[in-house]
Amino acid sequence: MTRLRAASISVAAVLVLLGCWEAAPRTGVAPDQSLPPLSKVLGEVWNVLRDGDFRSQVGLSAGRWAAGLGLAVLIGVPLGIAMGRAQVLRRLVEPLLALLYPVPKVALVIPLLLVLGLRMPSERAGETARIVVIALGCLIPLTVSATHGAAEVEPCLLWSARAAGAGPVRRLLTIVLPAALPQVLSGLRIALAVSIFSLVGAELLVRGKGVGAYLFNAYDIGRYERVWAVTVLVALAGLGLDAVYAWTVRRAVRWWEGDV
């Protein structure tokens, strides 16, 4: 199959889905207001984008997102690298991550709110709980990928470095880190996807401000076109982020033979 043909099949699948979305409400398959046709939703997307309130909510959400993801990168990557190189640490931390893995991290936002609410004003407790939930969600893919990346450095690379006279710190910085980079970057791609749904999930559960709250508010007041429009925007943000990330990594890490 040529690349063009393969691509056109994929595009066709998306177009058929979008076509159904447009047709279903118009032909009465979806009879009520709950599913407006695609064209109306897209029109509403435009309105939402021009809404100053929405834009300030996006700013708030972006701040939480960056804080949560940043926290996960700052903790997860060094922790994973250390786990990859120190068996004791790995044995110690891996079971904890395995316990955390199946827990729906978004659901932790409520118990977190409880615990934090006793110690700080509720506004700050909510803010902290949402950031922690995003960080927890991203922590696992980042830590696991960094662990594998650091553990699977070819021994002959480290041996060559030792023979040439590189000490342990230099080997860590100039051999282990770059050798683990591809895996870390792959982990970060997964974390990016996790971060978006953790953000919106946490904001839907603990409302107040943010894109998730804006979405829920539209639902509360019965503006279904707006509900769909915000959902579409969140999906596009996730898709766009992933595409930009993959493109950037491919261009920036020219030496890497694989793909993110």
Next chain:
Amino acid sequence: MAAEAAHPVDSARREADEAKLRLSGVAKSYAGRRRGTVQAIGGIDLDVRPGEFVSLVGPSGCGKSTLLYIIGGFIGADGGSVLCDGREVSGPGPDRGIVFQEFALFPWKTVLGNVTWALARRGVSRKDRPEQARRLLSLVGLDEAGRLYPSELSGGMKQRVAIARTLAMDSEVLLMDEPFGALDAQTRALLQEELLRIWDETGKTVLFVTHSVEEALYLSDRIVVLSSRPSRVRDVITPGFPRPRTREQVLADSSYAALYERIWAELREEGPA
């Protein structure tokens, strides 16, 4: 020591002083996969003289790589000792460079970067590095490839870079673990010739693992045949082909066929390890 030095030096003593590498009773066991231990190396004694080109051949799995790693100081032996220039080997050091079958280049560095990195470790000043790196790359026949990454190179070019990077350490001993084993026949022949030229120009002491009898005969001053596991030195062959030599001369030498047959017969007898 002083008392000893006062005695007349007997021939054994002189040989000890002259050995670049001296292995005595080197043995190594690994923990077995299920239980017990697997003795890989049974006890190897070997002297390599300065500037000598020695090949190691032996059944696969008999511990040739293990032996090289022990000499490199990357893993420890269970018994015996390895001396390099009369000093006990206790870890890796820039006096012993190593070249692996799988090249072991740093994929995140360019060709030039790989070589420059080794120069930097040796303490070559930042200003002198580019010039020296270019000279080394030219020595291995890679004048044009400096800015490429390893992923953009053929197997033969990768191994040339690996040799240049090891030469950058300027170690007097070169340990090579089946360096041409992953290359096609033509590239392999070319690199063998270049290795002989480099060896001739630099005067390194080379310990070269191969499973190709032809390669061993073409390159070596001496060929050490190891037995199957637990391995010992089974035979040492000194082909004595004149140097500088060409492949044609070696192949046409009247003793070539007999030596080839002798080594093969020994390897066949040892069977797989």
